[in-house]
Amino acid sequence: MKLDVIAFDADDTLWVNEPRYIAAEARLRELLSPYADGEAVAHDLHATEIRNLTSFGYGVKAYTFSMIETAIALSNGHISGTEIDGILQVGRRMMQAPVEVFEHVEPTLAKLSPQRDLMILTKGDLVEQGDRIARSGLAKYFRYIEIVREKTVESYRGLLQQRRIDPQRFLMVGNSMKSDILPVLELGAYAVYIHYDGTWEHEKAQIPDRLPTTYKEIKHIGVLPDLIETIEGG
């Protein structure tokens, strides 16, 4: 049985992402040190970020709003325009940060792409993710580039139906149990989990006691071609 489409999560699967957010948070703590201690900044920022997810979505633009809201709240509105400009700069630097592609990624894509349709399937902001995909230099390996609002069972189902992809011939690779693995398994497709130490708390999920045989786990993306051969031969 041949797999038709191999889909890859992008952030923290193909390239480094979460550390950008950790660094921005550290910078915000410094900027707000006249108004609040670091613990309070971290706590408020995370709460604001989660509260804003529904209306603002994922990505740096949404995160920058959350930083500004946190700054206004913790300074009781006393923060100055100049200081807020400093926060805007933090956001801009996040957007412009170089894209650090993980080891093993490019040779793996180069090996897989001639024989199979590869897909980038990522959440986030259209402009930001589009830029990072372009700057990664990896776009040429992908037939499909899909940037979606959320990765849920419904969104995967809709996507596969629209592209006329059979779930049983679809494999998703990613570092988020919640977004890349569990919903994909629920559709009867293959899901390959790659653990990443820096994975955002929000993307973690309880792992069920029993996982279907379409669940696989690998140490790094370099061993994916062998795993795919095993799946297709099995």
Add this chain to the structure above:
Amino acid sequence: MKLDVIAFDADDTLWVNEPRYIAAEARLRELLSPYADGEAVAHDLHATEIRNLTSFGYGVKAYTFSMIETAIALSNGHISGTEIDGILQVGRRMMQAPVEVFEHVEPTLAKLSPQRDLMILTKGDLVEQGDRIARSGLAKYFRYIEIVREKTVESYRGLLQQRRIDPQRFLMVGNSMKSDILPVLELGAYAVYIHYDGTWEHEKAQIPDRLPTTYKEIKHIGVLPDLIETIEGG
């Protein structure tokens, strides 16, 4: 010859959009009246908005950033956190504004959708446009919902190829010469222009002296079904 897919722009084609921005600009003029006159606010805001399009894209989140940047610049950094909070509220109100669907839209979609695949094809922010589509109550009429970063010849070509849609059996309806009409005509597809008085300056374009016969113009969307019948019969 039957058309396979009828695609619709959303903002200012299916529902009111630009007036939200005009109202927000008026509110920003008021908020910044201690620092600059209205003309200067409008001028700076538009320049900032256009400059930010490449890195931030379209939509309310990007626009709110531009409003904040304008406020910081025109106040020489003296604006307060409380005042910037007022600008954030302007952005939030824009996002939450009711979706005002134009007259004739719903009956037209109801008439067309049983026999043809309808598509929403809109630029902008995934979350914002996704929300407005959901709140419009129109999603049920569409087989495809596509939110893209830009509408260019390349982006239309890529989209049609991926969905395996023949350009000669594709028709796009919209109010923007620049984004909905000219690139579509260049691909040999049908483009139907509906003039809207409020169309954003940025979406206007020089109309070429000679337009191909696949260009059509209608007064309002209610006459689209008749036009489609004429095209298919011709």
